[in-house]
Amino acid sequence: MVNPVSAFPSSAAKEQPPGNGEGRDRHSGPRVDHFTLDNGMKVVVIPDHRAPVVTHMVWYRNGSADDPRGKSGIAHFLEHLMFKGTHVHKQGEFSHVVAELGGQENAFTSYDYTAYFQRVAREHLRTVMEFEADRMTGLTLTDEIVAPERDVVLEERRMRSDTDPASQLDEAMNAALYTHHSYGVPVIGWGHEIETLSRQDALDYYRRFYTPENAILVVAGDVEAPEVELLARETYGKTPARGEAPVRDRPREPQPRAQRLVKLADPKVEQPAFERIYLVPSARTAKKGESEALDVLAHHLGGGQTSLFYRRLVLEQKKAVMAGAYYFADALDDSRFFVFAMPAEGVSLEELESAIDEVLSEAAREGVSAADVARAATRLVADAVYAQDNQASLARWFGAALSNGETVEDVLGWSGRIEAVSVEDVAKAFQWLDRKRAVSGYLLKEEV
Amino acid sequence: MVNPVSAFPSSAAKEQPPGNGEGRDRHSGPRVDHFTLDNGMKVVVIPDHRAPVVTHMVWYRNGSADDPRGKSGIAHFLEHLMFKGTHVHKQGEFSHVVAELGGQENAFTSYDYTAYFQRVAREHLRTVMEFEADRMTGLTLTDEIVAPERDVVLEERRMRSDTDPASQLDEAMNAALYTHHSYGVPVIGWGHEIETLSRQDALDYYRRFYTPENAILVVAGDVEAPEVELLARETYGKTPARGEAPVRDRPREPQPRAQRLVKLADPKVEQPAFERIYLVPSARTAKKGESEALDVLAHHLGGGQTSLFYRRLVLEQKKAVMAGAYYFADALDDSRFFVFAMPAEGVSLEELESAIDEVLSEAAREGVSAADVARAATRLVADAVYAQDNQASLARWFGAALSNGETVEDVLGWSGRIEAVSVEDVAKAFQWLDRKRAVSGYLLKEEV
Numbered sequence: 001m002v003n004p005v006s007a008f009p010s011s012a013a014k015e016q017p018p019g020n021g022e023g024r025d026r027h028s029g030p031r032v033d034h035f036t037l038d039n040g041m042k043v044v045v046i047p048d049h050r051a052p053v054v055t056h057m058v059w060y061r062n063g064s065a066d067d068p069r070g071k072s073g074i075a076h077f078l079e080h081l082m083f084k085g086t087h088v089h090k091q092g093e094f095s096h097v098v099a100e101l102g103g104q105e106n107a108f109t110s111y112d113y114t115a116y117f118q119r120v121a122r123e124h125l126r127t128v129m130e131f132e133a134d135r136m137t138g139l140t141l142t143d144e145i146v147a148p149e150r151d152v153v154l155e156e157r158r159m160r161s162d163t164d165p166a167s168q169l170d171e172a173m174n175a176a177l178y179t180h181h182s183y184g185v186p187v188i189g190w191g192h193e194i195e196t197l198s199r200q201d202a203l204d205y206y207r208r209f210y211t212p213e214n215a216i217l218v219v220a221g222d223v224e225a226p227e228v229e230l231l232a233r234e235t236y237g238k239t240p241a242r243g244e245a246p247v248r249d250r251p252r253e254p255q256p257r258a259q260r261l262v263k264l265a266d267p268k269v270e271q272p273a274f275e276r277i278y279l280v281p282s283a284r285t286a287k288k289g290e291s292e293a294l295d296v297l298a299h300h301l302g303g304g305q306t307s308l309f310y311r312r313l314v315l316e317q318k319k320a321v322m323a324g325a326y327y328f329a330d331a332l333d334d335s336r337f338f339v340f341a342m343p344a345e346g347v348s349l350e351e352l353e354s355a356i357d358e359v360l361s362e363a364a365r366e367g368v369s370a371a372d373v374a375r376a377a378t379r380l381v382a383d384a385v386y387a388q389d390n391q392a393s394l395a396r397w398f399g400a401a402l403s404n405g406e407t408v409e410d411v412l413g414w415s416g417r418i419e420a421v422s423v424e425d426v427a428k429a430f431q432w433l434d435r436k437r438a439v440s441g442y443l444l445k446e447e448v
Numbered sequence: 449m450v451n452p453v454s455a456f457p458s459s460a461a462k463e464q465p466p467g468n469g470e471g472r473d474r475h476s477g478p479r480v481d482h483f484t485l486d487n488g489m490k491v492v493v494i495p496d497h498r499a500p501v502v503t504h505m506v507w508y509r510n511g512s513a514d515d516p517r518g519k520s521g522i523a524h525f526l527e528h529l530m531f532k533g534t535h536v537h538k539q540g541e542f543s544h545v546v547a548e549l550g551g552q553e554n555a556f557t558s559y560d561y562t563a564y565f566q567r568v569a570r571e572h573l574r575t576v577m578e579f580e581a582d583r584m585t586g587l588t589l590t591d592e593i594v595a596p597e598r599d600v601v602l603e604e605r606r607m608r609s610d611t612d613p614a615s616q617l618d619e620a621m622n623a624a625l626y627t628h629h630s631y632g633v634p635v636i637g638w639g640h641e642i643e644t645l646s647r648q649d650a651l652d653y654y655r656r657f658y659t660p661e662n663a664i665l666v667v668a669g670d671v672e673a674p675e676v677e678l679l680a681r682e683t684y685g686k687t688p689a690r691g692e693a694p695v696r697d698r699p700r701e702p703q704p705r706a707q708r709l710v711k712l713a714d715p716k717v718e719q720p721a722f723e724r725i726y727l728v729p730s731a732r733t734a735k736k737g738e739s740e741a742l743d744v745l746a747h748h749l750g751g752g753q754t755s756l757f758y759r760r761l762v763l764e765q766k767k768a769v770m771a772g773a774y775y776f777a778d779a780l781d782d783s784r785f786f787v788f789a790m791p792a793e794g795v796s797l798e799e800l801e802s803a804i805d806e807v808l809s810e811a812a813r814e815g816v817s818a819a820d821v822a823r824a825a826t827r828l829v830a831d832a833v834y835a836q837d838n839q840a841s842l843a844r845w846f847g848a849a850l851s852n853g854e855t856v857e858d859v860l861g862w863s864g865r866i867e868a869v870s871v872e873d874v875a876k877a878f879q880w881l882d883r884k885r886a887v888s889g890y891l892l893k894e895e896v
Contacts, residue, residue, distance in 0.1 A: 069517050070699040072628075172706035175627035179620075180520075180638065184627055190702040251518040254638040258620035258889075261709040435895075441706075447883075 030388060032398070033225035034408045037232055039241040040213035044398050044408060045228045046220035048391050054125045054221030055392050056118045058132050059399040061216070062209040063112040064189070065182040065332070066248050070196075072182075073189015074205045076109040077153055077197050081206075082116065083107075084145045086138035091145065094131040101127070111183055112332045113403035119392065122222040126231050133235040136210050139203075146199040154195065157188050165266035166273070166443055172262045173441045177277050181253040181333060212236060213245040216402045220395040253279065253334060259435040265444040273443040274349050274356070275340040280327070280432040282335035284404050291329045292417045293425035294337060294432065298327035299376040300368055301360075302339065309341065312359045319347045319355050332404045337432065349442045357435075364430040370423050381415045478836060480846070481673035482856045485680055487689040488661035492846050492856060493676045494668035496839050502573045502669030503840050504566050506580050507847040509664070510657040511560040512637070513630040513780070514696050520630075521637020522653045524557040525601055525645050529654075530564065531555075532593045534586035539593065542579045549575070559631055560780045561851035567840065570670040574679050581683040584658050587651075594647040602643065605636050613714035614721070614891055620710045621889045625725050629701040629781060660684060661693040664850045668843035701727065701782060707883040713892040721891040722797045722804070723788040728775070728880040730783035732852050739777045740865045741873035742785060742880065746775035747824040748816055749808075750787060757789065760807045767795045767803050780852045785880065797890045812878040818871050829863045 033045045064075045085091035098105045103120035118128040161167040171186050178184030188194070217236060219228045256279055283291040302309045302325025309323040323341035339360075343352045387393045401411045481493045512523045533539035546553045551568035566576045609615040619634050626632030636642070665684060667676045704727055731739040750757045750773025757771040771789035787808075791800045835841045849859045 070697060072699075168705045172627075172704075172708070176624050176708060179623035179627060179632055190628065192700055192702060249518060251520075252640055254640065256620075257616045258710045258712040260620070260624060261711075262706045263709075264706040 030394060030412075032408055032412065035225070035229060037212065037237050039237060039239055040211075040245070041232070041236050041239075042216045042402060043228065043232050044216065044218045044402065045223065045225040046218070046391075046394055046398065047222075047224050048220055048394075049222050052122045052222045053119060053391075054122050054219055054223055055395045056120070056125060056128050056132070057115055057218040057395050057399050058136070059113050059115045059216040059218065059403045060209055061113060061214050061403050062246070062248065063110045063114055064185065064187040065111040065250055066209070067182065067185070067189065068205075070193060071201055071205075072185045073153065073194040074197055074201055075114055076188050077150065077194065078202050078205055079107050079109045079114050079116075080149050080153060081141060081146065081202050082135055082139065084149070085140055086135050087140055088134050088138055089131065094135070097127065097131065103128070109187055110400075111187060112330075113400065115396075115399055115403075117392070125219070125223065125228075126235070129231055129235040133239060136212070136215065136236070137239055139206055139210075141199050141202060143199050146202065150194065150197060153188070154191065157191055157194060161186065161188065162191065165264055165269050168266075169262065169264040169275075169441050169443050172264060173275065173277055173439050176260045176262050176439045177279055177336070178253055180251050182250055183331075183333065208246050211242040211246065212239050213242055216399055218395045218399045218402075220391045248332070250333060256437045260439040261442070262439060263442040263444060265447040267445060269443055269445040271342055272349060272445060273340065273342050273441075274352050275338065275441045275443075276353075276356075276438050277441075278337040278339075278433055278438045279334055280337045280437070282331035282333065282404075283329040283401075283406065283410075284332055285334050289417070289421065289425050290429065292414075292421050293429040294327045295329060295380060295418060296373055296376045296421045297368070297426050297429045298325045298337060299380055300372050300426070301325040301363065303376065303379065308363060309339070309356070309359060313341060313352075313355055317355060319344055319352055323356070330400055330404060349444070353440060360433060364427075364433070368423060368426045373421060373423055373426055377418050377421055380418050384415060478842060478860075480856050480860065483673070483677060485660065485685050487685060487687055488659075488693070489680070489684050489687075490664045490850060491676065491680050492664065492666045492850065493671065493673040494666070494839075494842055494846065495670075495672050496668055496842075497670050500570045500670045501567060501839075502570050502667060502671055503843045504568070504573060504576050504580070505563055505666045505843050505847050506584070507561050507563045507664040507666065507851045508657055509561060509662050509851050510694070510696065511558045511562055512633065512635040513559040513698055514657070515630065515633070515637065516653075518641060519645060519649055519653075520633045521601065521642040522645055522649055523562055524636050525598065525642065526650050526653055527555050527557045527562050527564075528597050528601060529589060529594065529650050530583055530587065532597070533588055534583050535588055536582050536586055537579065542583070545575065545579065551576070557635055558848075559635060560778075561848065563844075563847055563851075565840070573667070573671065573676075574683070577679055577683040581687060584660070584663065584684070585687055587654055587658075589647050589650060591647050594650060598642065598645060601636070602639065605639055605642060609634065609636065610639065613712055613717050616714075617710065617712040617723075617889050617891050620712060621723065621725055621887050624708045624710050624887045625727055625784070626701055628699050630698055631779075631781065656694050659690040659694065660687050661690055664847060666843045666847045666850075668839045696780070698781060704885045708887040709890070710887060711890040711892060713895040715893060717891055717893040719790055720797055720893060721788065721790050721889075722800050723786065723889045723891075724801075724804075724886050725889075726785040726787075726881055726886045727782055728785045728885070730779035730781065730852075731777040731849075731854065731858075732780055733782050737865065737869065737873050738877065740862075740869050741877040742775045743777060743828060743866060744821055744824045744869045745816070745874050745877045746773045746785060747828055748820050748874070749773040749811065751824065751827065756811060757787070757804070757807060761789060761800075761803055765803060767792055767800055771804070778848050778852060797892070801888060808878075808881060812875075812881070816871060816874045821869060821871055821874055825866050825869055828866050832863060 030046055034043060036042050062075060067074045083095060095105060098118050101120050101124045103118055105118045107116045116132060120128055161171060175184045217232060280294055281290055301307060302323065307324065309325060313320040313323040320341040321344050325339045327337045328335045339356060341352055341356060343349060398411055478494055482491060484490050510523060515522045531543060543553060546566050549568050549572045551566055553566045555564045564580060568576055609619060623632045665680060728742055729738055749755060750771065755772065757773060761768040761771040768789040769792050773787045775785045776783045787804060789800055789804060791797060846859055
């Protein structure tokens with residue numbers, strides 16, 4: 001399974017950070033314990049006793065952006081192969097057991113991490129931990145298994161990207177934005193490179209990255225930290241340390257200097273669409289407060305039907321049937337701020353783009369009011385509180401943040417930092433919405 | 449010294465292939481001998497007895513496109529460092545001796561190769577061969593030498609690229625065209641990566657690529673093959689074989705699917721300019737006859753003041769003050785076909801681009817006549833004959849072609865293949881001028 005961060009709104013659900021749970025102190029956030037095993041594996045425990053279930057996740061700090069040059073898609077391909085059996089368990093056995101126990105499982109690969117997930121009744125936690133610990137080091141692969149699975153991935157690519165104009169534009173825009181950094185390569189990889197991925201490539205990658213020092217265990221649910229610690233020692237703890245965490249070798253993007261436009265025309269396009277992606281700091285690469293200001297700015301400009309874009313472009317000017325903005329804070333390296341809109345009947349994408357630029361200029365010139373900043377912050381925090389009600393979302397948010405070098409404290413402090421964003425911080429954040437830092441995309445039915 | 453293949457017309461002098469020399473048979477081409485030393489080093493000898501001088505070149509089959517990820521600029525940086533002395537000769541001694549002998553020297557790095565060059569009186573050939581063979585393996589480097597030279601390169605980059613809007617657009621267009629392949633990285637490297645290049649990086653790269661199996665010796669001038677062979681054995685021949693040629697690790701560009709536009713505006717721009725670059729096969733990646741058809745098509749469309757572009761856009765429509773096209777056949781991987789124009793006063797780049805597209809559509813629709821094909825072929829061959837009169841150009845052409853995996857016979861057969869290009873071949877070549885395969889560039893004085 002692949003879960004590429006799509007540039008297109010349909011699949012752009014932002015990971016929502018946790019705010020605070022019902023009945024808890026406003027800024028306390030969820031109760032979280034964390035510790036490190038002797039072999040270097042990090043463990044995060046998020047007790048949640050509302051139901052007798054647990055969400056068990058192992059996150060590896062490697063994603064598609066760590067694929068070696070010429071081997072794009074290997075992180076995601078290995079994620080598929082991780083279901084193919086070990087020295088101890090035969091192919092499919094882990095999935096079969098999870099299903100028999102009435103549980104759910106999944107796995108996902110992103111630019112910056114790869115994660116494996118099960119949700120089971122609390123009494124089966126040890127079982128899934130044993131299986132997951134086993135496949136951290138015990139994977140076995142034969143050419144007979146690798147070759148057909150590669151065809152599965154190629155078919156997945158054909159289905160998702162090669163036949164979908166929006167995905168093709170998405171890929172082309174990312175490639176134009178990230179000319180040097182590997183975020184410019186799709187998570188699933190380029191088809192002609194997936195075709196060449198071998199058993200040896202998968203094993204080399206596996207041995208390099210699937211180590212205790214590179215892994216984060218997140219357990220949320222009807223458990224407490226001492227119990228998880230005991231189980232973790234008896235399962236993951238048995239895997240010897242490698243000595244050091246693997247090196248993530250990623251080139252940095254050069255300073256962008258030219259505005260770029262990518263056009264894709266395809267008769268299959270039903271609804272033309274405009275999108276722009278700006279290269280901006282991520283939570284990890286930003287200076288203090290910058291990333292939170294971008295969160296607030298994105299929400300003010302384009303978060304929902306009360307946003308500036310929606311009001312101006314859809315309601316007042318009637319140039320768009322939909323318009324919005326969002327920001328991905330969650331990335332190891334410099335990240336992306338999206339602006340998007342779909343034109344009303346008879347409005348060209350050029351006209352729509354100009355209208356968007358006018359709204360942006362006006363907002364930058366006039367500034368965002370204290371009331372607007374407060375409104376955006378309140379809403380972002382409230383959304384996070386709501387998202388946190390879901391055990392898996394919460395676990396996922398900690399896993400993703402920790403995979404990107406943030407700490408548990410960084411995550412818990414997010415709501416407070418969002419509420420501290422000032423009018424001046426938001427005014428400064430406009431600096432990043434510079435067209436030299438951006439790629440615009442036109443999705444069209446016909447070549448123009 | 450760096451010699452990046454610039455996308456801009458000023459520095460776009462195409463390497464001209466040799467046709468046939470004065471007084472020789474029409475299709476015989478220059479007299480060329482070639483052989484391989486026991487250690488795997490290739491040798492090409494091009495006798496030319498008109499003056500008692502020789503041109504001596506050593507070509508290494510590695511250029512900037514072979515720079516390891518994150519180490520862009522290392523091929524070019526090493527070229528600088530190759531003048532810093534060896535175990536036997538101190539820094540600057542080689543250059544000093546060449547100057548004392550009344551000779552000339554130079555070196556250049558391109559995407560696909562790095563070459564070192566001297567021109568001396570024939571009696572000094574052994575001397576330069578001894579020096580050049582010595583620095584193939586004997587280079588010594590200290591941090592005291594590496595650090596200041598890195599500053600020289602950074603200054604070279606600042607002078608050439610960072611302060612010149614046309615170069616910046618050139619870099620941005622190449623990065624947009626080659627989103628995955630390393631031709632998208634400038635030959636000189638990205639500044640932030642040059643800054644990190646170390647003595648160890650240079651030595652690692654040197655030991656990997658500077659080997660007899662990876663080198664080609666080209667000697668043109670007042671010599672014959674037996675004499676060069678003897679000298680080569682006594683100089684380069686002493687270097688032991690490494691056992692195998694180094695691997696060139698380059699990712700392939702995915703199928704392009706979206707048309708791209710890059711705009712760069714800078715108050716320093718005096719004259720706006722339009723350019724388009726299409727991703728097309730090189731002589732090495734093309735099917736039989738395709739590359740030669742692209743040569744003919746480029747000449748027909750945009751070679752000089754009798755070309756279709758010049759006639760239509762400059763003379764008839766008066767929309768441009770200059771317009772042309774050219775094609776780089778000479779590349780190891782997929783290469784580039786350029787179309788460029790400078791607008792007349794009051795003509796926007798959008799208008800100019802539309803006019804160019806109309807000329808292209810018309811030409812594709814109506815085809816290129818047999819007379820036009822013959823005229824272009826005749827002119828290309830004649831230009832090559834003229835270029836071949838220059839000993840250094842001739843040596844350079846063989847060196848470049850052999851560095852890219854072509855053979856001496858391929859080079860000698862070029863004129864014949866150009867003359868064999870048919871009307872149908874040219875008609876088929878238009879398939880490559882697909883806007884999905886292209887990046888357009890606008891160089892502007894003011895943001896529009």
